[in-house]
Amino acid sequence: MTTATLPAKVPVSHAALVARMKAIVGADNVLTSSAEMSVYECDGFTIEKHRPDVVVFPTTTEHIVGIVKACEEFGVPFLARGAGTSLAGGCVLVGGGVMIALARMKRILEINVRDRYAVVEPGVVNVWLTNALKPHGYHYAPDPSSQGACTIGGNVATNSGGPHTLKYGVTVNHILGVELVLPDGRVVTCGGPCEDGPGYDLTGAIVGSEGTFGVVSKVWVRLTRNPEAYRTLLGVFASVDDATNTISDIIGAGIVPAALEMLDQTFIGSVEAAYKLGFPLDAGALLIMEVDGLTAGLQGEADRVEAIARKNGAREVRKANTEAERLALWKARKGAFGTVGRLGFPSYCTQDGVVPRTKLPEIMRHIQGVSRKYGITIANVFHAGDGNIHPVLLFDERDPEQVRRVLDASHEILDECIRLGGSVTGEHGIGVEKLDFMPKLFTPADLLFMLRLRNAFNPDNRCSPGKLFPTAGGCAEPGTTPQTRPGRRAAV
Numbered sequence: 001m002t003t004a005t006l007p008a009k010v011p012v013s014h015a016a017l018v019a020r021m022k023a024i025v026g027a028d029n030v031l032t033s034s035a036e037m038s039v040y041e042c043d044g045f046t047i048e049k050h051r052p053d054v055v056v057f058p059t060t061t062e063h064i065v066g067i068v069k070a071c072e073e074f075g076v077p078f079l080a081r082g083a084g085t086s087l088a089g090g091c092v093l094v095g096g097g098v099m100i101a102l103a104r105m106k107r108i109l110e111i112n113v114r115d116r117y118a119v120v121e122p123g124v125v126n127v128w129l130t131n132a133l134k135p136h137g138y139h140y141a142p143d144p145s146s147q148g149a150c151t152i153g154g155n156v157a158t159n160s161g162g163p164h165t166l167k168y169g170v171t172v173n174h175i176l177g178v179e180l181v182l183p184d185g186r187v188v189t190c191g192g193p194c195e196d197g198p199g200y201d202l203t204g205a206i207v208g209s210e211g212t213f214g215v216v217s218k219v220w221v222r223l224t225r226n227p228e229a230y231r232t233l234l235g236v237f238a239s240v241d242d243a244t245n246t247i248s249d250i251i252g253a254g255i256v257p258a259a260l261e262m263l264d265q266t267f268i269g270s271v272e273a274a275y276k277l278g279f280p281l282d283a284g285a286l287l288i289m290e291v292d293g294l295t296a297g298l299q300g301e302a303d304r305v306e307a308i309a310r311k312n313g314a315r316e317v318r319k320a321n322t323e324a325e326r327l328a329l330w331k332a333r334k335g336a337f338g339t340v341g342r343l344g345f346p347s348y349c350t351q352d353g354v355v356p357r358t359k360l361p362e363i364m365r366h367i368q369g370v371s372r373k374y375g376i377t378i379a380n381v382f383h384a385g386d387g388n389i390h391p392v393l394l395f396d397e398r399d400p401e402q403v404r405r406v407l408d409a410s411h412e413i414l415d416e417c418i419r420l421g422g423s424v425t426g427e428h429g430i431g432v433e434k435l436d437f438m439p440k441l442f443t444p445a446d447l448l449f450m451l452r453l454r455n456a457f458n459p460d461n462r463c464s465p466g467k468l469f470p471t472a473g474g475c476a477e478p479g480t481t482p483q484t485r486p487g488r489r490a491a492v
């Protein structure tokens with residue numbers, strides 16, 4: 001959680017700001033009431049909340065240009081928002097300002113199968129694109145578990161992963177180009193429909209910049225041919241150790257499955273209660289193991305995966321015999337977070353760390369120890385093949401003491417990820433939640449270099465302030481104060 005104090009506020013007329021926004025996008029595309037603002041005060045990291053002064057829904061790039069120019073004139077910060085499903089406080093408007101909600105820019109502008117790309121507006125929901133591509137035999141490969149809600153703009157900003165990014169790569173591997181509205185209102189296009197343009201890979205720099213470079217207003221994405229066939233297996237293990245050792249052995253055998261996803265015992269219970277797939281409630285861990293590709297040879301690969309699971313103590317390996325069974329399994333996996341409500345806690349905090357795959361048994365044991373130490377129930381469901389862990393800490397956010405324990409427990413898990421040679425985020429980003437970890441991961445020189453890059457796009461830090469960079473110590477360029485949040489005039 002961020003601890004910095006905000007600069008002194010200089011009053012700006014809220015009415016004037018709202019009137020300008022309405023003039024740009026129309027009154028129907030502006031929200032201002034207190035009840036409406038409460039929806040936008042946080043994302044999935046509910047521990048940190050800040051209400052925006054106004055929420056604006058552009059429907060064109062020209063609208064975005066108008067909004068950011070007005071923000072510059074009024075001296076207020078702004079933040080782009082997709083679906084608000086991010087889990088590290090990326091969508092929190094620290095100190096208030098204008099929230100630019102892209103949900104109404106939701107058109108798929110072009111599908112070009114012959115050249116294997118599509119052009120979409122940023123508010124297109126991830127799975128809509130794959131659904132639109134079905135008749136063509138293609139899909140959009142990055143498939144975060146939130147794909148039924150999250151937007152492609154949000155995926156670009158956070159460089160999202162997903163169950164199938166083990167084989168297919170994360171978002172950055174599927175973005176050919178972006179149109180970006182800079183904080184001063186200029187519109188730039190990096191990349192486009194062709195592969196590998198000359199010069200610096202600015203598209204690659206924008207992907208994963210957590211919305212700190214500007215507002216992504218259009219995206220060119222790569223399309224991926226659907227595999228000819230799948231084999232989907234469910235390994236039932238007595239312990240998390242046996243399941244994680246299976247993962248290392250599968251990869252060590254030179255097999256690159258399409259997905260390797262794990263659920264621990266707590267999640268087995270909640271997912272089974274919700275989806276009733278017959279999961280064995282006494283199992284210590286379940287491992288979804290999927291291979292895909294050409295039909296010829298695929299069964300042989302699936303047999304090898306099964307043999308490795310059994311060698312590591314799988315007491316049973318079930319198979320999805322039909323496409324319907326396979327889809328039911330994935331629906332349950334992707335809906336796992338949604339079943340947390342059945343565990344009887346009002347709040348949960350999803351952590352995101354990554355370790356080298358072979359360290360999974362160690363980090364899982366550490367998580368169990370942290371759970372005992374802090375008296376916090378922790379459930380685990382994760383992209384195990386990537387070494388990407390997602391401990392879900394269950395608590396009641398109305399109790400400050402529980403919040404403190406959750407944060408301390410989270411930090412201890414993330415510190416251990418670093419100690420094991422990993423990092424504090426595999427896919428959700430730094431947001432406002434993990435600022436304090438940046439100096440643990442990077443030297444002051446590294447941070448300064450990143451800050452210079454951000455300043456090239458966003459020199460006065462009005463775009464998505466308070467993200468990514470720690471607010472105190474060791475990160476300022478001489479003669480500037482970029483480590484503080486931007487000076488702003490508060491709407492009153």
Ligand SMILES: Cc1cc2nc3c(=O)[nH]c(=O)nc-3n(C[C@H](O)[C@H](O)[C@H](O)COP(=O)(O)OP(=O)(O)OC[C@H]3O[C@@H](n4cnc5c(N)ncnc54)[C@H](O)[C@@H]3O)c2cc1C
Pocket residue numbers: 043044079080081082083084085086087090091102122143144145146149150151152153154155156157158159160161162163210211212214215216217337338427428464
């Ligand atoms: C149940 C659940 C499962 C999840 N599973 C996964 C998973 O498997 N893999 C994974 O990677 N993540 C996962 N997430 C996290 C989250 O869904 C992703 O980070 C997703 O990419 C966020 O998209 P969004 O549209 O909700 O973006 P938001 O939450 O609205 O925004 C996220 C960040 O992107 C920025 N942003 C949004 N739109 C734009 C834009 N047009 N221009 C510039 N910046 C922008 C915002 O400022 C913010 O910093 C999950 C979340 C939930 C709730």
